[in-house]
Amino acid sequence: MFRLVWLGALAALFFSTTFVLNRSMSLSGGHWVWSASLRYAFMLPILLAWTLGTGGPRAVGRAFGLFAAHPVFWTVAGSVGFGVFYAGVTLASVFSPGWVVATTWQATILATPLVLALLGRAVPRKGLAFTALIFCGIVLVNLEQARNAPDVGSLLGIAAVLVAAVAYPLGNQLVWEARHGGGGRIPRIDQPALDAGRTPTLLLTIGSIPFWLVLVAVTRPPAPSPDQVLQTGLVALFSGVIATSIFLRARSRAKNAYELAATDATQSLEVVFSLLGETLLLAGPWPGPLGAAGIALAVTGLVLYVCRQV
Template sequence: MFRIILLGVLAALFFSSTFVLNRAMSLEGGHWVWSASLRYFWMLVMLFGWLAATGKGRLAVDSVRLFARHWVFWTVAGSVGFGVFYALITFSSVFAPGWVVAATWQTTILAAPLVLLGFGRRVPLGALALTLLIFAGVVLINLEQATESGLHEVLLGALPVLVAAFAYPFGNQLVWEARRGEKSFLPHIDHPAMDDPFCRVLLLTIGSLPLWFALIAATEPPLPSSGQLIQTAIVAACSGVVATSLFLVARNTAGSTAELAAADCTQSMEVVFSLVGEAVLLGHVLPGLMGWLGIALTMGGLMLYITVQSRG
């Protein structure tokens, strides 16, 4: 359990770059569609380069073949788990500070057990109770934001994130279930590439590409600036490659539903990392009393969850 939690917290540190830099790009006038899609275009180049540089070029080729063999599955898993998730996250950054988006994103901790239940997996009732505590913290943070920015801005900043909170664990759970081959409605994908976290991220990234091309065609955004190109590359490296791979390692190391939920819960640390990042890099003011209380509830729920699961 400790290794899973440590990997999850490290993933949260790298994930936080997403919220800080997406907000920075939004404030600089960068279109949210480019902030979202360019990350995955960069990731595609980085993942192929990394696999080739580490002597895993054969696995990269096998991954492409694996995608072709199960292209419907990977397109659905990638479009939902990577595409819908990240498009909504970047859209929200237009209307809310990064740390608020990160805090609202913690509803994925509530969504993850519900997704597990949807796949017929057992979830401890104690875990569900503690996720509600974390959700209460998220509500307080957004209530404080509403007093500062207005209800309309908060809804546009929060509601898309709530949908994204379900999309991400759903896409990842599809991959988890496919590896185990226990669901008749999913293909059983038993291949050495599935044991490599970078290959799994590569497969999900390829699967998300149709959604990105469709969004670009539908919105026709102005061309991105050089600054947006650089910042999306940083997000792709930190969040898309390093953080996602660490998170998938943590999740796929899990041998039980409780350990899976613990891996998901570590992502609460994104709030703290994003808050510090925005204060230092963007000069944003720190939250007020209600915001700090919300953060305390979110982090307290995480710590209680870890304690309960460790004793179990």
């Protein structure tokens, strides 16, 4: 369990670059569609090179073979787990500061038990209690930051993050379900390659391509600036490749619903890392007593997840 939480926390560190850099690009006038779609355009060659370098041509062929065997599944999972998720996060950055997006995004820790229940998985009650404790901490952080910043973004931005908060665990859980037996319309994909982290990330990225092509065609955004391209490349590397691969690796090692919920709950640490990043790089305010109390509650919830195993 400790290793799962450690991997999740490390992933949260790299994930937090998303909120800081997306806000930076938004403030400089970059269109949110390019911030979203270019991330996955960069991720695809990086993941292919990584797979080729670590597993050789055979690993690349195996990955494409898995996609060819279940193209509908990977397109649906990729469009939901990567497409809807990241489009919502980047859209929100247009209306809200990075800390608002990061704190609202923590609704995903409550969405995870709902997704588990939707897919027929039992959710331990004490796991829900720890999740609620973490979420209460996030609410305290959000309340304090809202006091310090009169413009907390539009309802559209908040709604976009809430949709993303459901889409991300849903896409990830679809992959977990397929790897561990499938059922109903979810195919059974009994392949150890899916435990590596990079392989499901690559497959979900490929699966999301139709979503991004349609989004760009519909919105017709103006051409991105060189600075936006550079920052999007950094997000692709740190958050899209490194963080996602670590996180999916941690989830693949989870043996039951409790460990899955605990792993997903580590995303609460993104608030801490995002606050630090925005404070240091974008001159945001430091959290006060209420925010510190919220962070303490979130960390306490994570510690309880580790100490109270099922």
